[in-house]
Amino acid sequence: SAVISQKPSRDICQRGTSLTIQCQVDSQVTMMFWYRQQPGQSLTLIATANQGSEATYESGFVIDKFPISRPNLTFSTLTVSNMSPEDSSIYLCSVGGRMNTEAFFGQGTRLTVV
């Protein structure tokens, strides 16, 4: 298993600003995933982050809006840029990979944009 610490747990931000969410894992992992969960909805994958390479974004998500860093095998950040109220969601970090049969999740960051 993996223990994931995600910060901040919640934040209220002004529109037009940016927020960086951090994800720290207690072990080295190949892949890290960032999901968005809009209010009352399911989880949608934003991107997959591998260490040492650019993140792979899913359809509908772009790097300019959601830049991701993956400096090492235990840490990643997701930035939500130029925020609007439509970005109000829960953002979850997850780890897993080819050799892991299940995914582990951080506690999530509840973002409210006003």
Place this chain on the structure above:
Amino acid sequence: AQTVTQSQPEMSVQEAETVTLSCTYDTSESDYYLFWYKQPPSRQMILVIRQEAYKQQNATENRFSVNFQKAAKSFSLKISDSQLGDAAMYFCAYRSAGGGSSNTGKLIFGQGTTLQVKP
């Protein structure tokens, strides 16, 4: 592309009774995993149960069991002896397996089912 469908937005069950949550999926792959995750109000995603597609035997974890029908692409979750702590949103999820490029570890989620447990 793979899809996961949960057709029950909300379900309710009386405490100590049994409830079944439905999930169907679509894939052309033969090797994959299926999961049920629980998300209580704390937002933490908790793995409830896992099923490997190559296993014919249905997975069981204490009060939780699945009915995996591979040909029908159906994966339902049965909760027996429901408890108040089972109240949460439940997500069915799919993950590719095998050695192909689609096996990145990412999960595809259904829409979720909110389970209410009545005392």
